[in-house]
Amino acid sequence: MARLCGLVEMKLGSLKTGQRDGSLVVVNDKLTRMKAVPEIAPNLQTALENWINLKPKLEQVYQSLNQNQCDAITFSAEKMMAPLPRAYQWLDGSAYLSHVERVRKARGAALPPSLLEDPLMYQGASDDMLGPQDPIRCADEDWGIDFEAEVGIITDDVPQGTTTPEAQSHIKLLLLINDVSLRNLIPGELAKGFGFIQGKPASAFSAVAVTPDELGSAWADNKIHLPLQVFWNEQPFGQANAGIDMQFDFARLISHAAQTRRLSAGTIIGSGTVSNYEPTAGCSCIVEQRVREIIDTGNVITEFMRFGDHVRIEMLDQHQQTVFGAIDQVVQKWP
Amino acid sequence: MARLCGLVEMKLGSLKTGQRDGSLVVVNDKLTRMKAVPEIAPNLQTALENWINLKPKLEQVYQSLNQNQCDAITFSAEKMMAPLPRAYQWLDGSAYLSHVERVRKARGAALPPSLLEDPLMYQGASDDMLGPQDPIRCADEDWGIDFEAEVGIITDDVPQGTTTPEAQSHIKLLLLINDVSLRNLIPGELAKGFGFIQGKPASAFSAVAVTPDELGSAWADNKIHLPLQVFWNEQPFGQANAGIDMQFDFARLISHAAQTRRLSAGTIIGSGTVSNYEPTAGCSCIVEQRVREIIDTGNVITEFMRFGDHVRIEMLDQHQQTVFGAIDQVVQKWP
Numbered sequence: 001m002a003r004l005c006g007l008v009e010m011k012l013g014s015l016k017t018g019q020r021d022g023s024l025v026v027v028n029d030k031l032t033r034m035k036a037v038p039e040i041a042p043n044l045q046t047a048l049e050n051w052i053n054l055k056p057k058l059e060q061v062y063q064s065l066n067q068n069q070c071d072a073i074t075f076s077a078e079k080m081m082a083p084l085p086r087a088y089q090w091l092d093g094s095a096y097l098s099h100v101e102r103v104r105k106a107r108g109a110a111l112p113p114s115l116l117e118d119p120l121m122y123q124g125a126s127d128d129m130l131g132p133q134d135p136i137r138c139a140d141e142d143w144g145i146d147f148e149a150e151v152g153i154i155t156d157d158v159p160q161g162t163t164t165p166e167a168q169s170h171i172k173l174l175l176l177i178n179d180v181s182l183r184n185l186i187p188g189e190l191a192k193g194f195g196f197i198q199g200k201p202a203s204a205f206s207a208v209a210v211t212p213d214e215l216g217s218a219w220a221d222n223k224i225h226l227p228l229q230v231f232w233n234e235q236p237f238g239q240a241n242a243g244i245d246m247q248f249d250f251a252r253l254i255s256h257a258a259q260t261r262r263l264s265a266g267t268i269i270g271s272g273t274v275s276n277y278e279p280t281a282g283c284s285c286i287v288e289q290r291v292r293e294i295i296d297t298g299n300v301i302t303e304f305m306r307f308g309d310h311v312r313i314e315m316l317d318q319h320q321q322t323v324f325g326a327i328d329q330v331v332q333k334w335p
Numbered sequence: 336m337a338r339l340c341g342l343v344e345m346k347l348g349s350l351k352t353g354q355r356d357g358s359l360v361v362v363n364d365k366l367t368r369m370k371a372v373p374e375i376a377p378n379l380q381t382a383l384e385n386w387i388n389l390k391p392k393l394e395q396v397y398q399s400l401n402q403n404q405c406d407a408i409t410f411s412a413e414k415m416m417a418p419l420p421r422a423y424q425w426l427d428g429s430a431y432l433s434h435v436e437r438v439r440k441a442r443g444a445a446l447p448p449s450l451l452e453d454p455l456m457y458q459g460a461s462d463d464m465l466g467p468q469d470p471i472r473c474a475d476e477d478w479g480i481d482f483e484a485e486v487g488i489i490t491d492d493v494p495q496g497t498t499t500p501e502a503q504s505h506i507k508l509l510l511l512i513n514d515v516s517l518r519n520l521i522p523g524e525l526a527k528g529f530g531f532i533q534g535k536p537a538s539a540f541s542a543v544a545v546t547p548d549e550l551g552s553a554w555a556d557n558k559i560h561l562p563l564q565v566f567w568n569e570q571p572f573g574q575a576n577a578g579i580d581m582q583f584d585f586a587r588l589i590s591h592a593a594q595t596r597r598l599s600a601g602t603i604i605g606s607g608t609v610s611n612y613e614p615t616a617g618c619s620c621i622v623e624q625r626v627r628e629i630i631d632t633g634n635v636i637t638e639f640m641r642f643g644d645h646v647r648i649e650m651l652d653q654h655q656q657t658v659f660g661a662i663d664q665v666v667q668k669w670p
Contacts (some may be wrong), residue, residue, distance in 0.1 A: 020384065020599075049355065086423045086599055087423070088421045088422070088423060088461060088462035089460060089461065089462035091532070094529075109528065114523075118523075118527070120527050120528075120529055121529065121532050122458075122529035122530055122532075123457075123458045123459065123460055123530060123531065123532060124458065125424060125458055125596065126423060126424065126461070127423035127424035127598060127599035127601075127602060128596060128597055128598075128599050137495065138595070139495075139496055139595070143595070160472065160474075160669065160670075161474060161669070161670065182595060185595070188449075188453075190528055190529075192453070192455050193444065193455075193525055193528075193530075194429075194455055194456065194457035194525075194530050194531070195457055195458060195528075195529050195530020195531070196458065196529070196530070197426070197456050197457075197458060197591070197592060198591070198594050198595045199595075201595040201596040202596050202597075256532070256533070257532060259533050260473070260474070260478070260517060260520070260533045260534075260536040261460065261463060261536040261537050262463055262537075263462060263463075264355075264421055264462035264463050266462075267462060334495065334496070335495075335496065
């Protein structure tokens with residue numbers, strides 16, 4: 001009945017509790033209050049595994065929260081883990097070809113032949129996801145610490161061989177991602193031919209994941225049609241629109257991943273660094289800025305992140321309301 | 336006390352129950368009887384997260400099982416899921432350079448420069464692991480269906496920056512792996528530069544994972560010094576010794592993976608296809624056989640697997656007793 005009443009939107013997160021998966025919380029639309037729901041599901045992974053049954057119950061809590069009709073605690077991003085603090089799968093596409101072109105140019109690599117039809121994607125490490133305010137811990141500044149601001153989805157169970165038209169129904173939640181990259185480790189690693197291990201440390205995620213309906217008309221064609229704001233040390237760095245220049249939408253990314261195998265509930269798929277061909281959109285990662293500098297001036301001006309640097313990634317809706325909360329991280333020397 | 340009495344060995348598996356992670360079972364040394372232990376841990380992932388506390392309890396059950404002093408059910412590989420039916424991380428090395436050299440030669444790729452010092456490794460899909468007798472489901476024989484017989488380990492929590500000498504203590508369990516590969520999809524995928532997505536469908540695992548002490552003197556230098564037997568349609572295909580020609584031992588593979596990030600409990604790391612330079616050891620995957628044929632005759636004789644083909648992967652100890660049970664899979668057309 002909940003669905004028939006139009007209650008199809010919701011924001012969910014994982015509260016830090018000292019447990020590996022945190023506690024599932026429903027967060028209100030303004031990101032000011034939240035409520036743990038152990039009677040519905042202990043954590044988000046469990047909810048995703050029983051989505052059809054549990055979603056109506058979660059939606060009822062969301063409605064009560066928004067109407068101040070239930071007990072709640074104060075929401076704060078620093079209390080939050082990643083929505084899935086560990087996941088069984090994290091796949092990251094490279095759906096914005098302006099990013100792919102610029103970054104490959106930076107490392108002297110040619111564009112792959114069938115770039116327009118065949119998505120580029122890598123299998124990332126999913127065992128340790130950072131919360132929105134967790135530090136980026138890194139042993140060496142010389143590794144070339146960079147952020148990559150992305151949008152992403154979480155799926156339910158996706159059967160092997162799912163087609164692109166079929167894939168849309170498997171998109172259950174949306175979220176923001178900082179796909180932290182160690183630029184100076186990547187060329188040597190990719191030269192070995194098997195993808196990323198050391199060049200992609202733990203990624204960070206927004207405080208909440210939201211149902212696609214939360215975005216209203218900004219969710220269309222399996223893309224998020226909103227600007228992704230990126231600030232580096234409080235300075236505006238990028239504002240690319242995630243709905244523009246996305247060559248492969250999320251349904252296409254799902255079908256690509258599922259062509260030869262099924263995907264389990266809780267699979268996270270990222271868009272790759274959001275990027276627009278329009279130069280005034282700025283950049284969602286430092287390496288793109290550096291490539292532009294080379295093109296414009298012949299020299300790299302901007303260095304990578306230093307210990308103590310901050311990066312802030314956020315998306316506002318049509319009413320200038322934060323949708324996911326901000327990813328807001330500092331780079332820390334470790335150990 | 337259990338540890339002081341010398342009870343440091345154990346075989347563990349995951350019984351099919353209809354639940355995603357199965358039920359943790361302790362299996363006796365002869366792989367004839369097993370006992371579910373929900374009072375200790377519901378599944379293997381949970382046990383790995385609390386290994387120090389739970390291992391002595393599991394060892395007591397193992398001792399009781401071996402002495403026929405507790406109730407048990409009959410063990411059968413077909414009842415078993417992978418020891419971790421889904422994991423938070425699955426990393427696969429390429430530690431046997433004879434394999435790397437031969438396979439790269441097959442696809443016309445050069446050997447990476449620092450091959451002898453820098454491990455080759457890829458991040459695999461860990462959300463759907465096949466049990467030892469689960470079929471290999473594939474839509475198209477023309478994708479070039481191949482097996483890769485490997486040995487592997489499961490870790491507990493590994494801190495970021497763990498060194499190779501420190502890594503040894505994080506090896507908790509050993510197991511066998513069939514890293515199924517779709518050879519004809521791999522060249523195009525690797526040409527894109529980001530590793531495997533479609534070319535590596537779900538991998539299969541042995542019925543049980545065992546503590547390193549189970550192997551006695553065959554576990555030394557962080558390697559398994561036993562032959563890995565491979566049969567294709569009941570014909571002997573390979574018997575390479577997993578302790579020979581392994582350029583990077585499992586401690587080295589762990590430290591490589593953990594250089595820039597921590598690894599969560601339940602991380603599986605594979606050796607890569609076991610391979611010896613000695614030709615009479617045969618092959619642990621079809622593609623190696625094909626390369627040898629090209630070298631010997633100028634032509635490929637052996638085709639890849641067909642629907643209905645079987646592959647059997649097993650390791651016997653010094654007393655000709657199966658250590659892990661056999662991986663025994665058939666290739667099925669899907670859907």
